[in-house]
Amino acid sequence: MKKIIVFLMACSLLTTSPITLADSSRQSNNFFDAWKETSWELNTASLSLEARYFFNEATSSKQHKANLSASFESTFYKNMYDDKLLLTFTPFLRADQGDKERTHGDIREFIALWADETWEASAGIGKVYWGVAESSHLVDIINQTDLIENIDGEDKLGQPMISLTFINEDYGTLATYLLPKFRERTFPGVKGRLRSIPHVDNDSPVYQSSQRDNHLDYALRYSKTLGDFDIGLSHFSGTSREPIFNVQFKTPSNIVLIPNYFLIKQSSLDFQATIEEWLFKFEGIYRSSDNDNYFAAVGGFEYTHSGAFDSSYDIGYLLEYNFDDRKDKALTPFQNDIFAGLRMVFNDEQSTEFLLGFIIDADNQGHSINLEGNRRIGDSMKLTIESRIYSHFPQNSLLSGFKNDDYLQAELAYYF
Amino acid sequence: MLKLTKLISCPIICLSMSIISPPAFAEDLVAKGLNIAKKVDFLDTGYEDLSADMEMILRNRQGKETRRKMRNKTLEYVKDGDKSLMIFDSPKDVKGTALLTFSHKKKSDDQWLYLPVLKRVKRISSSNKSGPFMGSEFAYEDLSSQEVEKYTYKFIKDEMIDNQNCFVIERKPRYKRSGYKRQLLWISQKIYQPLKIDFFDRKNTLLKTLIFKDYKQYSQKFWRASELFMQNHQNGKSTTLKWNNYQFKNGYKSSHFSKNSLKRLR
Numbered sequence: 016m017k018k019i020i021v022f023l024m025a026c027s028l029l030t031t032s033p034i035t036l037a038d039s040s041r042q043s044n045n046f047f048d049a050w051k052e053t054s055w056e057l058n059t060a061s062l063s064l065e066a067r068y069f070f071n072e073a074t075s076s077k078q079h080k081a082n083l084s085a086s087f088e089s090t091f092y093k094n095m096y097d098d099k100l101l102l103t104f105t106p107f108l109r110a111d112q113g114d115k116e117r118t119h120g121d122i123r124e125f126i127a128l129w130a131d132e133t134w135e136a137s138a139g140i141g142k143v144y145w146g147v148a149e150s151s152h153l154v155d156i157i158n159q160t161d162l163i164e165n166i167d168g169e170d171k172l173g174q175p176m177i178s179l180t181f182i183n184e185d186y187g188t189l190a191t192y193l194l195p196k197f198r199e200r201t202f203p204g205v206k207g208r209l210r211s212i213p214h215v216d217n218d219s220p221v222y223q224s225s226q227r228d229n230h231l232d233y234a235l236r237y238s239k240t241l242g243d244f245d246i247g248l249s250h251f252s253g254t255s256r257e258p259i260f261n262v263q264f265k266t267p268s269n270i271v272l273i274p275n276y277f278l279i280k281q282s283s284l285d286f287q288a289t290i291e292e293w294l295f296k297f298e299g300i301y302r303s304s305d306n307d308n309y310f311a312a313v314g315g316f317e318y319t320h321s322g323a324f325d326s327s328y329d330i331g332y333l334l335e336y337n338f339d340d341r342k343d344k345a346l347t348p349f350q351n352d353i354f355a356g357l358r359m360v361f362n363d364e365q366s367t368e369f370l371l372g373f374i375i376d377a378d379n380q381g382h383s384i385n386l387e388g389n390r391r392i393g394d395s396m397k398l399t400i401e402s403r404i405y406s407h408f409p410q411n412s413l414l415s416g417f418k419n420d421d422y423l424q425a426e427l428a429y430y431f
Numbered sequence: 432m433l434k435l436t437k438l439i440s441c442p443i444i445c446l447s448m449s450i451i452s453p454p455a456f457a458e459d460l461v462a463k464g465l466n467i468a469k470k471v472d473f474l475d476t477g478y479e480d481l482s483a484d485m486e487m488i489l490r491n492r493q494g495k496e497t498r499r500k501m502r503n504k505t506l507e508y509v510k511d512g513d514k515s516l517m518i519f520d521s522p523k524d525v526k527g528t529a530l531l532t533f534s535h536k537k538k539s540d541d542q543w544l545y546l547p548v549l550k551r552v553k554r555i556s557s558s559n560k561s562g563p564f565m566g567s568e569f570a571y572e573d574l575s576s577q578e579v580e581k582y583t584y585k586f587i588k589d590e591m592i593d594n595q596n597c598f599v600i601e602r603k604p605r606y607k608r609s610g611y612k613r614q615l616l617w618i619s620q621k622i623y624q625p626l627k628i629d630f631f632d633r634k635n636t637l638l639k640t641l642i643f644k645d646y647k648q649y650s651q652k653f654w655r656a657s658e659l660f661m662q663n664h665q666n667g668k669s670t671t672l673k674w675n676n677y678q679f680k681n682g683y684k685s686s687h688f689s690k691n692s693l694k695r696l697r
Contacts, residue, residue: 058697059526090527090547092697101695130695132686144551169549182691240541240690245554291539291607292558321559322610329559364489364497364566366525394497397524430523 049095055104060089063428069208071419078208079113086110088123101128105173109164116204116217117163123173135180140173143192145236145249147287147296148313150335150354150374154283154298156251157192157234163201166209166403167385172198187239194232197254200274211416215260216271222254223277223305230254230278247285255279259306279304292319296335311339315354331358333372342378351377365391382406392427399426457585464584464600471623472579478653480506480683484675485517489567492667499565505576506683511535513576514688518696529696531688532557534576539606545693552690561610568639568661568670570610573630581606587615592627596620611638622646624654632665639663650679 065084073080086109093102105124111117126139146154157174164170175196181189202215224230232253239246258274265271281302288295299312315335323330333356342350353375361367369388376382383406389399401424405417487499500520505513512534519528527547534540540557560572582602590599597617604611612635617627625643632638643656659672686692 059523061524094697098697101697128695130692132684135691135695142550144549147554180691182686182689184685184689188691238690243541287554289541289554289556292556294554294556319556319559321608322561327561327563329562362563362566364491366566391522391524394521395523428524430526 053093053095055091055093055102058090058092059430060087061428061430062087063426065424065426067208067422067424069419070421070423073208074212074416074419075205077206079206082111082113082208084109084111084117090124099130101130102126103128114163114204114207116202117207119163119201121161121172123171125173126176133182135182136178138177139175141176141178142171142173143176143178145247145283146285146298147245148285148298148315148335149296149317149333149356150315150352150372151313151337152298153300153311153313154247154249154285156249156256156281156283157194159198159200159256161201163203163207172201174198187237190236190238192234192236194234194253195229197228197230197232197276199228199276200256200258202274208420208422209417211260211272213262213270213272216263216265216273219273220258221261221273221275223275224254228254228276243289245287245289247283249281249283249285251279251281251283253278255302255304277304277306292321293317294319307341309339309341311337311341313337317358319358327362329358329360329362331360332356333358353377367391395430397428397430399428400424401426460586461584463586464602465579467586467598467600467618467623468579468582468584468602471618471625474623475653476507476509478507478650479680480504481677481679482681483655483677486673486675487565487567487569488671488673490669490671497566499567504681504683504687506685506688508685512540512578514685515576516688516693516696527697529693531690531693532575533688534578536578536580540575543690543693545696550694552693558608560606560608567672568663568668569672572604572606572609572611573641573661582614589620590617592617595626597626619646622648622654624656637664647677649677653679 063086065086067082067084069080086107088105088107091104094100095102103124103126105122106120107123108120109118122140124140124142126137126141128135128137143157144155145157146152152168157176158171159174160168161170161172162168174194177193177195179191199217199220202217203210204217205214222228222230230253232251234249234251236247236249254276255278258276260272261275263271263273279302281300283298283300285298286296294317296316297312297314299310301310302308313335315333317331317333319329319331321329333354335354337350337352337354339350354372355375356370356372359369367388367390369386372385374383374385384404386400386402389397391397402422404421482502482504485501485503487501489497489499498521502518502520503515505515507513515532515534517530519525529545531543531545532540542555542557544553544555545551546553560575561570563569564571564574582604585601587599587601590597597619600616600618601613602616603613610632611630612633613631615629616625618624619626624646627643628641629637630639630641640662642660644660645657646654647657648654655674655677657674660669661672662669
């Protein structure tokens with residue numbers, strides 16, 4: 016299987032090579048002329064200032080109480096050969112006041128995409144999203160989580176990849192990925208909040224593979240829309256994006272967690288039925304490794320009441336159940352948890368919206384409250400408010416390190 | 432002078448018509464309304480595909496303006512509804528967001544939203560028909576593909592507006608969750624395109640009036656208004672929608688209108 020994929024990937028590399036491109040484009044100019052004739056265009060750029068305030072004193076005296084942070088992200092495009100070849104470059108930078116680990120940069124994307132009618136080939140650093148659920152993202156596995164950005168796990172690090180996708184309107188879409196370089200998950204440093212106690216040592220990860228972070232991973236995804244149903248079947252083989260931790264005594268008083276990255280195989284199914292104002296969602300994974308084999312799933316619904324109470328507001332009601340058959344050994348807080356959410360969309364000029372979510376652990380009654388809201392200010396600014404409250408997590412719970420980390424965050428982004 | 436005589440003679444003719452001809456039956460009015468709607472649709476078939484730039488100018492009660500820019504691509508699909516793509520260029524925080532719609536004659540439209548920051552394609556419910564589009568006075572249902580099958584019709588009368596003879600027809604949405612009880616359309620008898628629409632809310636009160644301005648003909652056949660002006664009578668706000676750079680027959684294929692293509696739109 017692996018050989019076939021490697022072959023397909025190699026084909027895609029060849030087709031995206033400059034010389035073949037010039038031949039297949041039916042244009043007389045070569046790649047270098049086409050390069051010169053087109054220019055990089057700035058699509059979007061944003062500069063954001065973030066302030067976080069923690070309501071309680073930190074668990075560790077090294078941690079801060081309030082924090083300022085600034086980030087910059089921009090996207091540049093270059094279209095060549097009548098938009099058939101698209102180059103994308105998205106650099107990201109953050110400077111953080113309190114945690115030097117959070118001061119970091121990343122190339123979110125630097126990728127060439129050649130798109131034809133029935134196939135697409137791409138090579139470079141890219142970003143791919145899979146899945147449908149709101150409260151957790153089980154199926155989404157191509158990109159490593161940039162966890163230090165936000166604990167919601169929605170920020171991702173750019174992933175080096177070669178990808179070939181076959182598109183057929185009747186039979187569906189088959190995407191293949193070859194992932195030559197692994198990216199480590201980012202974790203807060205010793206001075207950062209929203210971290211485990213003890214903290215994660217970012218400098219000495221352990222890999223199961225002798226090739227360490229150079230193990231060649233691959234992934235396949237088949238997706239299809241059938242009327243009201245959107246389904247996706249995926250398989251991944253390679254280094255787990257989610258580490259397992261070992262406790263290490265660096266000195267008797269300096270205890271750290273060492274991330275261990277196992278080789279895993281993960282098969283998954285994601286599914287959404289869209290029936291009038293109802294969205295029914297399901298994501299399920301089966302993961303096997305030398306460490307353990309397990310099944311995890313998230314499923315639920317979102318119901319939208321538009322024009323609620325004779326207004327132009329939309330009110331969405333979300334309910335999702337998270338399950339992980341490792342039970343208490345699960346490395347996620349979502350092993351038997353219910354997520355209930357309320358989404359308010361005001362449909363106003365400023366695109367104001369709020370999402371209020373409750374997560375309740377059915378085993379230990381631990382719960383957390385999330386509030387996210389945003390509103391445009393003028394034409395080119397956006398204010399985002401975020402707050403997370405954690406309560407009643409028992410000592411041995413994964414989130415117990417966060418028990419003093421209830422926070423309120425405001426972010427003002429300027430777009431240009 | 433000619434115009435004046437026309438204006439005077441019209442009521443006389445109408446009056447004499449109503450005396451001579453027997454009163455029309457309700458079903459005749461329904462059939463006549465439907466036939467007009469069908470002719471509007473028929474005269475606009477065969478456009479294959481089109482692209483156009485959209486600019487929305489939102490005006491609040493105090494007259495303060497905000498602008499939105501979008502690009503639209505539509506592929507004609509006679510068997511069912513048209514397929515369309517809307518790409519947002521401004522405000523800048525939503526730049527790159529794209530909406531793919533497969534409209535259907537008899538069932539709800541299929542819609543996917545592409546969120547460029549997350550690289551996520553999200554299937555969304557199209558049942559939010561009455562909601563404001565981007566905070567404007569246009570509802571989603573005002574901008575969706577106007578398939579004949581989506582309404583029932585009734586012919587009301589002939590009337591002249593802006594020196595143009597019009598059919599006035601009433602249409603009622605057949606789809607669920609419309610924000611309207613009914614609409615009154617003034618269809619030009621010359622170009623078979625609407626010049627004005629009055630929208631009545633669910634309580635049958637006049638809610639909005641839409642005026643179509645500056646019709647131009649493309650490919651010697653297809654008429655498109657360059658400007659649409661929507662006045663909301665209940666909240667005092669208005670929105671101008673300007674259509675620029677209409678291009679017909681670009682040779683689009685259905686593969687341009689897919690979940691996959693959403694991710695590579697720029």
